[in-house]
Amino acid sequence: KAGVTQTPRYLIKTRGQQVTLSCSPISGHRSVSWYQQTPGQGLQFLFEYFSETQRNKGNFPGRFSGRQFSNSRSEMNVSTLELGDSALYLCASSTAQGFSTDTQYFGPGTRLTVL
Amino acid sequence: AQRVTQPEKLLSVFKGAPVELKCNYSYSGSPELFWYVQYSRQRLQLLLRHISRESIKGFTADLNKGETSFHLKKPFAQEEDSAMYYCAAYNYGQNFVFGPGTRLSVLP
Numbered sequence: 001k002a003g004v005t006q007t008p009r010y011l012i013k014t015r016g017q018q019v020t021l022s023c024s025p026i027s028g029h030r031s032v033s034w035y036q037q038t039p040g041q042g043l044q045f046l047f048e049y050f051s052e053t054q055r056n057k058g059n060f061p062g063r064f065s066g067r068q069f070s071n072s073r074s075e076m077n078v079s080t081l082e083l084g085d086s087a088l089y090l091c092a093s094s095t096a097q098g099f100s101t102d103t104q105y106f107g108p109g110t111r112l113t114v115l
Numbered sequence: 116a117q118r119v120t121q122p123e124k125l126l127s128v129f130k131g132a133p134v135e136l137k138c139n140y141s142y143s144g145s146p147e148l149f150w151y152v153q154y155s156r157q158r159l160q161l162l163l164r165h166i167s168r169e170s171i172k173g174f175t176a177d178l179n180k181g182e183t184s185f186h187l188k189k190p191f192a193q194e195e196d197s198a199m200y201y202c203a204a205y206n207y208g209q210n211f212v213f214g215p216g217t218r219l220s221v222l223p
Contacts, residue, residue: 003158033211043159043201043213058210090159099205100147100166106159 002026004093004107012113018079021110025072025093031055032074033104034066037088046089049074050097078112086114117142119204119214127220128192136187136217138176138202146204148185150176151213154198162187162200172196192221 005024013019025032033048033056045058049068068074072093078085088111092104118141128134140146148165163171165178165185176187185202202214 042215043203045211045213048211056211092159098207099149099211100164103161108158 004091004105006089006091006107006110008110009108010111010113012115013081014115015081015083017081018077019081019112021076021078021089021091021112023074023076023091023093023107025074025091026105029093029095029105030072031094031097031102032068032072033092033094033099034074034076035090035092036060037090037109038086043090046076048097055097081114083114085112087112117146117204117206117210117212119202119212121200121202121214121217123217124215125218125220127222129222130194131191134189134192134196134219134221136200136202136219138185138187138214140183140185140202140204140212142183142204142206142212143209144206145180146206146209148176148178149203149205150174150185150187151201151203152198153201159201192219194221194223197221 007022031050034046036044048056052068063079066076088109090109092106094102094104096102120139150162152162153159174189201216205211
């Protein structure tokens with residue numbers, strides 16, 4: 001099976017712009033979760049989608065949003081970009097909702113740089 | 116607020132020596148606990164979950180509810196164990212929180 005893919009792999013934006021990142025889960029997986037990784041804050045959970053509905057949410061402002069399509073592909077949107085949004089954004093997929101019952105498989109990440 | 120701490124940023128051990136990566140959590144209720152690993156130039160991956168009581172690559176983790184700890188252990192470290200290790204906790208309806216990570220370096 002193909003692994004989790006994320007596009008684009010690298011992205012440069014300027015402050016105030018918005019950005020959309022995409023995540024394609026492993027075939028058959030219905031849960032997609034998103035994470036932000038920075039040197040200062042480490043790994044932080046953004047949100048999880050399962051069957052097109054947001055099921056869990058981390059402590060991020062409303063500028064961070066996401067959605068999931070009927071084919072389980074997911075997008076994450078960040079509006080009004082700030083310098084502090086520069087990070088590696090990871091997504092992961094699994095078959096089940098939540099984190100306890102099934103193994104998550106991570107993508108390679110999208111490196112976002114905000115200038 | 117939920118919190119996961121890993122007191123060591125870097126841990127160096129010699130090959131064949133025992134290794135223990137410490138993790139403490141502050142969470143309401145009884146969270147699920149996890150260890151994730153990221154090898155150099157590889158993707159983040161789940162190493163083990165408390166709920167599965169499994170042993171992966173020789174690693175085990177013991178939950179101590181009294182001390183709110185979930186330390187990761189391996190009796191004999193191998194050079195290929197060198198990686199970044201993250202402890203994480205989750206409880207339904209609450210945030211999924213990662214610790215800051217510990218870089219394990221196994222010396223030959």
